[in-house]
Amino acid sequence: MLSPKQKLMNDALAASTHVPYTVHVSPHNVRTLTGDTLTVMRIDGIAHEAADERDIEGWHDALIGLMRNIAAEDIALWIHTVREERDKFPDGEFSDDFAGRLNTLYRASLSNSAMMVNTHYLTVLVRESTATGFFRPAGGRLTLTAAQDAIRDASDRLDTLTRGILAALSRYGAHRLGTRQHNGIVYSDTLTFLARLVNGTSQPIAVPKGRAAFGMVNARLSFGVEQFEIRLPDRRQVGAMLGVAAYQIERTEPGHLNVLLTLPFPFVLTQSFAMFGRNKAMAALRKQQRLLINAGDASESQTNDIALALDDLAAGRAVFGEHHLSMMLLADKEDALTGRVAAARAALGEAGFLVVREDECIEAAFFAQLPGNFRMRPRPAPISSNNIVGYTGFHNYPSGRLEGNQWGPALTLLKTTSGTPYYFNFHLPGSSKRSVEEAAVDDRLPGHALILGPTGAGKTVIQTFMLAQAEKYRPTVFTFDKDQGQANFVLAMGGTYSTLRNGIPTGFNPCALDDTPGNRTFLQHLVMRCIRGDEPAHRFSPTREREVQDAVAGMYAMPFEARRFSAILPFFDPTDPNGNAARFRRWCAGGTLAWVLDNPIDTIHLSTGRYFGFDVTEFLDNDETRTVVVMYLFHRMEQLIDGRRFILNMDEFWRLLQDPYFEGKALDAVKTYRKRNAIAVFGTQSPADVLRSSVSRQLIEQCVSQLYLPNSKAAHEDYVGGFGLTEREFEIVRKEMVEANLRGFLFKQEASSTVCELDLAGFDDDLAVLSATSQSVEIARRAISLAGPRPDEWLPRFHEMRREAI
Template identity: 65%
Template sequence: MMAAHMQTQRIAGAEQDLPKRIPYTAMVSPHNLRCAGGAVLTCFKIGGVAHEAADDEDLQAWHDSLCGLLRNIAGGDVALWVHMIREPRTQYPPGVFDDDFAGRLNERYKASLTGTQMMVNTHYLSLLVRGEPKALKFLSRGKKKTVQSLFEKIDEDNERIDDLAATVMAGLARHGPRRLGTYEHNGAVFSETLEFLAYLVNGAWSRIALPKGRVSYCLPWSRLSFGHEQFECRQPERTQVGALLAVNEYLTETTEPGHLNVLLSLPFPFVLTQSFSLIAKTKAQAALAKQQRLLINAEDASRSQVEGISAALDDLAANRVAFGEHHLSLAVRAANTRELNDRIAIARSSLAETGFVVVREDVCLEAAFLAQLPGNWKERPRPAPISSRNFIGFSSFHNYPHGRMLGNQWGPAVTLLKTVSGTPFYFNFHIPPSSRKGVDEKDVDDRVPGHTLLLGPTGSGKTVIQTFMLAQCEKYRPTVFTFDKDHGQEIFIRAMGGKYSSLRNGEPTGFNPCAMPDTAANRTHLEQLVRKCIESELSPMQEREIAESVAGLYRLPWEQRRFSTLLQFYDPTDPSGVYARFRKWCQGGALGWVFDNEQDTIAFDGTRYYGYDTTEFLDNDEILTPTVMYLFHRMDQLIDGRRFILNMDEFWKMLADPYFEEKALDAVKTYRKRNAFALFGTQSPADVLRSQYSRQLIDQLVTQLYLPNPKATREDYIDGFKLTEREYQLIRHDMVEQNLRGFLFKQGANAAVCELNLRGFDDELAVLSGTAATVELAQRAIAQAGEEPEAWLPLFQQLRRGRS
């Protein structure tokens, strides 16, 4: 009993002692935290830069840029703490689906990801400005301190660190920094900075409201106890054990960009902590000179060691580098000791690969744990001097992108994918918003672009990816207008309850542009369409004749409005007039089947999915442009602020048409403000690049998906699409060799290799991508069961299985 009581007293004493060793007193602004020794701290969350597909030249440029930033903020009172937190994240994007094909596909895909281990890395940078040195504090000990002088000192410190923070934000712009601050929730004000610091203590995230008392007492909410090589963290819902590895010796003299990237894909959570406290230039020079003398006097130093210090002294004198005290630790947690030891063994091996001699903390375990907290200088077990270039090599802020789950243009992410590095990737067509709160979709100026290029050769799975992503978009309730080729998306569109039409040469299209309602826009379009059908130079009199014919047409009853009726307004005696040139587009003429139909069958009702197979028209130059003109005009009337997707398969075929070139360019420039985006799929990069507007068009396609292509050429991918050499190698070799069913995702500077694993989804794949044989089966099923997907889809699957 007494032993148990003493144990309880020891735990209680430790819990009371812990806040005293946490060096934080009060938040002195939404961003800044004051430390016990007078230091001021501010924190940044850093997304990191995508290194996986970057060229060596880019990696070096980013490294040099960070080195320059560190030199710009260097000072004897400046210190940095850098953390990389690796943690599981498999949360599936929320969204409400109907009980239809898209809904069932979503549920099955979501279930397929259950149990899949995926982890994300998040970087944090803490910037500190130290308080007065002890000597200055001693000299000013006799001065009387007032509340006013205290506030003035706080304001002065805040101004200094805010200036440095602005420099850091600018220098880290490429790496996606965001300064931590405060936010409101349920009427209370919470601190992101305190939540981050509390995570370092507890190993779990929790909201931390701004406290009224000393900050250090609100951070530990777990029961922590420290043993010889292991600590225990008890929480209401779980208990974990943990250990720390720390650098004891640096065997490497030089570091490369991303020196610790091996840690980015370890198969378990951890917290990597580094501190770098800058040393004044004169002090650093004296220390280096002393070290060089000791090496020379010892008479056992290598020539390279002595010359290395001479080079460091030259760099320091020329302000090419700065020096600072560095420490590094890796904290690992697990559910039990056996799992912890296994993880520690893997981590130790990985760190050894980077040239570190590491030790498992034992006597100094508690101090090493507390040294994870920024500004806890006195707890660091074994700090060592290194150069700023070495520190940046250890802290390159490289990362695997993982997208954004919430707060996107249309809300939650489209879907969740797994990258080849084991990271979850929240896929979005739209670029991520710049603000933490996300996009205000109702604010036209706040909307972001989402135009997407999907590029892959035959057999790479392009159509599957295209339709799968559309199915995942169903939670947004968008209107989808598809220009299809070879009926590849027909089954999918019909499965979504959509309307699908096949346009065939010589067969009535069901189009009657004259039946459009009488509006100024429709009149203008009809005039343009007639001119395009004539497609030859018109005199001013003939231009007026066309305008008057359209005006006269709209004075007639609706049932009389047809292309052939327009002939009544033209002079039939002029052999080269409008009548003679327009007659072939009217009933009885060679092209009367295109537009001179009794009724217009285009009806935008009863569904949000509309598809047109234009395969046969793509090689018929005479009718392609007028047909595209009319369809685009009718489609454009749907883009009224509702969520809209223009979905085009093999769009490069239409790029050969001058009208569509201009229309496509106009679409990608104007759709953003109209809450719409275009999804362009194609097999042929060369044909896309051949367009006179290719450069302008590609620049507007903010999201680009490249499927594996063993026949990819540098001319197309590097010269044309401006990919890096590494990105080209991934498409041309790596993804091909891995037999990857997925794509290289590229959005601005971010690039990630994503998998779309639909193994075992045979029924769904038959719907997502049609062949001539399966389209015929679907049409047979519809003929027997009717057009309702719930009726014909089961029959279609039965027919398909019976055939196989």
């Protein structure tokens, strides 16, 4: 009596007879039993959701052109769309603090809903011909050398063809599958994908020594009427196959089957397209024309469509071939399978197919998913290249990159409105899987971000949430805040936060900086800026400039405890009525602006902690003091940008863009921070004000990640004319997200965009930290005064006091 394991192996061996693959003839190419040679490409797909119709039409036309370019009677294509669950949360270590607890809660909230990802695969086959097969039509056997030459010629031809296809599909993220080595074992990603079609799950397949098919099937397959079973040692799945009985439309539009990309369950959609030669295509069309006429039910439009198809074929505008389509649905239970079959039939019917659930042909339909199984395809029918491109436009929803990003694992996982996962990163994904520590400085990828959203849309919550999720990278974060909106967050992260007030000593003492050439140069510029005041035309004579240099040098010669702004004044000539002393005096003790920089000690301590926040609201409109405050804060901040992971975080940064000094600093930051392992995150409510800046275009270009929150009052000239959104993206921001009451944003990175959700409903305590009000800031300060500065001690008290105040 056979053991269960032996029976499973026998069933797998029997199923292997329907798997047509024999051997890898090259790292990328596989040979079939019938002498065909194939290669497989994995295609991420192109983001269509927010693309303009004109762009989508352009992609469609380009794919039709590709079909014409590769057309040959011995070329066949298999196209698969695999939709599967993927909700792996990005790795990353957090401490047991605010960010860590928020991460745990957020991760748990996502586990309540399954997310799906779509992946496309394109298999290209060069079919056996008398020139490439082992046997001649007369039955004469080729010599071994001739047979090997024929195999090599077919493989070389496929390589040439594939290179052209990959170039044409570069915008779609096409990658060729092949072999790879791991722990001394050579694995085949090509066979792994093909085996997934029959096993219902993916498992690495090593390159076998014998016939490839025998090492690919590891499941027990049982076929009944309308249903089959895939049984693995640890799982049982039931499945159904849907097929096309008739095509009820003659013409397809770009993205004709996009409705399938949002179905809430897994599936494998398979299509094949075996190209006709021109004579065969002409014969097939004329046969179809005769059948319609003889049946007596041909409409005028059907007759015209065939006539147009004949014209397209004769003029070389279209290619024709034999097409089949199937959908494999799997579930753990029969009830779930029944529901999925009904939903899938409805979606395919909406696309214009007369859909059947395979019964007698179920086994043939199942194995026809495998490229090269031509004879098993149920009901193949002739269609044009225009149709097949409409059915397989390789559209998709972006999914980001889970691993191998600039700073390692993805920053966070977001759910898109299509139900797919999006692995969010500020940095561009790049083309390799190396993290930044493995990359040369010049290879570091940009990661500056721009967050735009009106009042009440949740901009501050998104900005601070992303910073909290970035805590896994242990960055240093320097925040320029407005209206104390991020005060509670900075303090909850164990940071220091200062609210700068006009007329109140800031605690800044630039003279306490270490005596270094860089600090001396900075102090000279700072002192000259104070002397110049609000007179940009003021010029320093060589004598007065030398006087500033000598004054800074003289101050540094003094004991540390005596070094302050007032200590510089005595080094200036007091007799010159418009000299340095007269202009600098107001910044020193007794002067109207002494509170800004003439403080006995410097209260900015950057040697401990990683979070520093400054509310500069009152300085934004103070022309007298704004520039010097920005100069000092930026100088202290840039001393921290030494190769460590660093984030410059700015809320309402457009207000600072009104300052010419900050304009230059901001532009320098977005251009140079990449090589220094730093990024800038800018938030604003007013895109129009950003665009008024003379450096707005350069800033927008350098901000590679852009987050647009719903805005019913979004102006076309700002979002499309200024920020470069497409018309479709603008419609999503101004209308669709607003109407859906979406808590989320349109995320745009380079030419790709997707709509992401960030719904923190039920996170009341966390939201009070992520986005502060004047009332909650005051409560936080009282809680700190009672419980102490440690966040794990004052946060519970804060939440108690906040609830009592509601």
